[in-house]
Amino acid sequence: MDKLNWAILQELQKNARISFSEVGRKVGLTSPAVAERVRKMEDNGVIESYKVNLAHQKTGYQLRAIITLRAFTGRLKAFLETVKTYKEVVNCYRITGNENIIMEVILKDQVHLEKLIDKLITYGETRTHIVLSDVIKDAPIVSNVE
Amino acid sequence: MDKLNWAILQELQKNARISFSEVGRKVGLTSPAVAERVRKMEDNGVIESYKVNLAHQKTGYQLRAIITLRAFTGRLKAFLETVKTYKEVVNCYRITGNENIIMEVILKDQVHLEKLIDKLITYGETRTHIVLSDVIKDAPIVSNVE
DNA sequence: AATGAAATATACTCCCT
DNA sequence: AGGGAGTATATTTCATT
Numbered sequence: 001m002d003k004l005n006w007a008i009l010q011e012l013q014k015n016a017r018i019s020f021s022e023v024g025r026k027v028g029l030t031s032p033a034v035a036e037r038v039r040k041m042e043d044n045g046v047i048e049s050y051k052v053n054l055a056h057q058k059t060g061y062q063l064r065a066i067i068t069l070r071a072f073t074g075r076l077k078a079f080l081e082t083v084k085t086y087k088e089v090v091n092c093y094r095i096t097g098n099e100n101i102i103m104e105v106i107l108k109d110q111v112h113l114e115k116l117i118d119k120l121i122t123y124g125e126t127r128t129h130i131v132l133s134d135v136i137k138d139a140p141i142v143s144n145v146e
Numbered sequence: 147m148d149k150l151n152w153a154i155l156q157e158l159q160k161n162a163r164i165s166f167s168e169v170g171r172k173v174g175l176t177s178p179a180v181a182e183r184v185r186k187m188e189d190n191g192v193i194e195s196y197k198v199n200l201a202h203q204k205t206g207y208q209l210r211a212i213i214t215l216r217a218f219t220g221r222l223k224a225f226l227e228t229v230k231t232y233k234e235v236v237n238c239y240r241i242t243g244n245e246n247i248i249m250e251v252i253l254k255d256q257v258h259l260e261k262l263i264d265k266l267i268t269y270g271e272t273r274t275h276i277v278l279s280d281v282i283k284d285a286p287i288v289s290n291v292e
Numbered sequence: 293a294a295t296g297a298a299a300t301a302t303a304c305t306c307c308c309t
Numbered sequence: 310a311g312g313g314a315g316t317a318t319a320t321t322t323c324a325t326t
Contacts (some may be wrong), residue, residue, distance in 0.1 A: 012198040013200075014194070016163060018316085021318075022191055022319095028293060030296080031319070032295075032296090033295075034296085047198055048200060049161070049198075050163040050196065050199070051197050052158040052162045054264055058191055059192060060287075060289070061287070065249075066241055072238045075189055091282055093212070094281060095212060095275035095278060096247070096275055096278060097273070098168065100179065101281070101284075102275065130243075131241055134238070135226055135238060135247070137228055137230060138197055139233070139235065139237070143206070144207065144254055145206065168302095176312060178313090179310075179312075181313050182311080295326080296323105298322085298323090298326100299322080300321075301319080303317080304317075305317095306313105306316105307313090307314090307315090308314105
């Protein structure tokens, strides 16, 4: 992970569909050199995947919420299996603290939210926060070495 | 947003660097047709951006945390401006509830976390949860129409 | 590990339906 | 809104440094 790799990642974080030739122009390499470096970063797991960011409101999901869950004793394992089948849940992390789980969910409306909460409360105690707006959305990761 | 657009989005959500020709093969369209549909989805804002997912641990950020903040009276506006300059904060949302703000942050180590919290507590009361693992990471959004 | 060159694949533009 | 043809550009492979 030298300066050139970070320069390549800056470009890909801005626009992951940019061509390797264009990346090459910006960082001062030929396209085969960029392709080779990107391939290696994919192979060693620095690059996990390439994703498209969708405006959930425009795809019919008007509501977004953060839900924390404090699983009932013995119910965490069952929850971890089941949550993967909930298409509303776009992100879900295990965390430290009073709550074991935090989720980011997208929903059609309040009825949809209510139905989801009804399912979740069989696994634990939940707390729901509606997302009002994005202050920062997927900020690029920058090198921590100066 | 018909079935074809959703089929295209499924492919791009799996791998945002796939070629339009390859998308075309999977959904049964020619590449100019895919390009045209994608361009329209970009123009009307359904597609916001294309991002690369990095393994933060392998980029030197060993710790990830969720931090909520309940801003002190009159301090929210200042926080909203300042937080944009914190490179540790990869996501930040305004939310309803007792806390006004929830953030996802990446950190080098506990020292780095402590320094960030020191900065944050000038704006409000914080609660920190260390992320232990990902249960679901950027799950694809699927059509809510059956 | 990068370059330059050749072959293949893809993207883009335009016109037709 | 999509297909097809033609051109430009990009990717991939490989030999070379």
